Amino acid sequence: MTPFKLTEELISEIQQLIEEKRNTDLRLMMQEFHYADIAEIASELEVEEATYVIRLLDSEKTSDILAEMHEDTREAVLNNLTAKEIAGELEELDTDDAADIINELPKEIVQEVISEIEDKEHAKDIVDLLRYDEDSAGGLMAKELVKVNENWNVLTCVKEMRAQAENVTRVHSIYVVDDEDKLKGRLSLKDLLTTSTKTHVKDVYIPKVDSVNVNEKAEEVAKIMSKYDLEAIPVVDEIGRLVGRITIDDIVDVIREEADKDYQLAAGISQGVEADDSIWELTRARLPWLILGLFGGLGAAAIMGGFEEMISKHAVLFYFTPLIAAMAGNVGVQSSAIIVQGLANDDLKGSVSNRLIKEMLLALLNGLILAVLLLAFTWVWKGTFDTALAISLSLVVVIVVAGLIGTFIPLFLHQRNIDPAIATGPFITTSNDIFGILIYFWIAKLILGI
């Protein structure tokens, strides 16, 4: 497989073909590319050019290109298409992708687009999906699946399946339902390959099948599917009727998005922005966390102002405030990150108090090692042992407290059903800066007896 490479030459070659309206050449060229690659190409073209390409190719391919496109590019291209053209694209897509695209359309044209979809069954399925929350099993599932009735014999079953499979990109499992459409079990494709065609469905299906409720959270579905190594999972409604199916490729996206979100929160960025978003969007995602940091810094300044009398005698104490604040922040972020990740991966065992004791011991160990280094350096540099001792001892205490705060806050937020990921990052660093500096000056005052 020669991997696809997006080059400037390629883009300008395509732009040339578009400009000269050499449709046959353009079509031939696009035939060679995977739809995911064309989606990448489209985001490098002008909107008018991308629209030209979409109009030129078969909707069997362009629907996949649109589904794969970057959201912003897709929005711009769809803006150029008529309701009838959009409906033609949705016709070719699986219901879940079609519903996702409809959710992005301006409200005033949704009605029209849906009414233009020729396959009324498909349209109905899409409309069904629109009512589910994006972050729920219902929001992830597609209506396309292969199901057979438990009362059929394998012959009927194979015939029906052939027809159904035409509409399903990947079959995975064959679900078995009763006359009321309630999920009873499954037939694996492997069974199909290795079982005689004379058997009855009732006698061969596997009655045990994992399923999720349509209202289950997307994150939870991802956990279940990756824990049990499932490639597809059926979705049932409140009374157990089979309503849809979620496939692993959608779950891969959920996992990536979840990880990206947590990573950004840890770095003090909200709202899932990307490098290519506008300066205004990026500012909205970043500024609130910086303002939080600013107030933290003002708090730290106010605390130091309260120890003003020290500055004449022990100016050196003030030189070390950034060090103390940085260490408090770093330790807090480390310990909270470990907890946040443990919570996300569901592998935190034991009680809160055990966690805190462990973190205390850990922070104490790290703190003592660092304090010895700091003591040696400061003593040599400034020559006053008592100041050096005061600074180093404070560092130990500050590190232990920072570790405990970093451990406790995400556990506490989790218990309150708040996403603990917001705790790692500016929130922890800021509060630890303030606590750290406060503790530092207190202890210094105590030891130096000012």
Add this chain to the structure above:
Amino acid sequence: MTPFKLTEELISEIQQLIEEKRNTDLRLMMQEFHYADIAEIASELEVEEATYVIRLLDSEKTSDILAEMHEDTREAVLNNLTAKEIAGELEELDTDDAADIINELPKEIVQEVISEIEDKEHAKDIVDLLRYDEDSAGGLMAKELVKVNENWNVLTCVKEMRAQAENVTRVHSIYVVDDEDKLKGRLSLKDLLTTSTKTHVKDVYIPKVDSVNVNEKAEEVAKIMSKYDLEAIPVVDEIGRLVGRITIDDIVDVIREEADKDYQLAAGISQGVEADDSIWELTRARLPWLILGLFGGLGAAAIMGGFEEMISKHAVLFYFTPLIAAMAGNVGVQSSAIIVQGLANDDLKGSVSNRLIKEMLLALLNGLILAVLLLAFTWVWKGTFDTALAISLSLVVVIVVAGLIGTFIPLFLHQRNIDPAIATGPFITTSNDIFGILIYFWIAKLILGI
């Protein structure tokens, strides 16, 4: 589906059954659980108890339990088993999982375990896999797959496939090879369901098939599979022979591990530790970054020492050093996180200089807003306009420089083929602390004319 819940009652019930050696009850109970759930249970049991359970159940199930177990639990349990017992478990596993387990075994017993595997073909396949790097396509792939010769007719083909499918958990695609085992294309299962049995393989196979080289990096394989929505990808050697297959469930693990690693690096933790690792392991992962932070803090202290003469006249400047350092750190982390993520997701377009200009404008906008807030606060609090102005102006410059450093460093590391993820976190915060404080005092000196 009633989700599995690990409770203390369940654990003690199981422990009771083990203690009283009520094997039949224990077997019946375990029958109800999924192997992934039993793997979770095992990590809550004593090692001897977990070993008891593994010895009691059929190796068809226990092999999956072992494969799913937490590494530490598995290591302890395998330690209790004989080479022959371990070989019995490996017999049941797919080659990729078996190879992963062998890689964890102590070197001195590997030979013996392999020689105890009865299915010599299986043993040979496992040994083949052992030579690949864990983070490469070869390290991820399994030998199990379904392949047919292009010269067969569909009848032979179906017969052969049935036999092969017995050993393959999920069939996905049927790969087509020539007489030299070179990958030619694929037959989809769907085609199989919808094509007449009289056709020849040569006439129906799809000649276009994505594949990866056996030496491709795991991360790259993950990108390809999720970009092209593949659920399995064949792996070929240097001359195009089909040597294995990677399935999406392994890729889900790669994505999770990659995300966890980046998240930890951003938080200043190396080596992929977990909350339940020992204090010693956690210290090794955390301490180096803290020492880096310590040196940064010492650097900052040394810089302030160089501006000692200021402290008598403008002590207030020193109160704001934690604020300046914190803001420099926060902005640096924000901008580097955006770049790191853009690089990881392959969606950074445009030149380095464009990125830097954009970040400069963004930082300038954020910096000005924050500086106005800071100016107002400091002026009111301290009443001296020139000091307030010096602090606020410095803040703007510091934020812009921090943003540029945060943008530039990951781009630079990436260009040098170093993982840019190490840049977000203590590395950036520490260097930005130092630069920030240096710039701050320089500008203050300039403005206040000291």
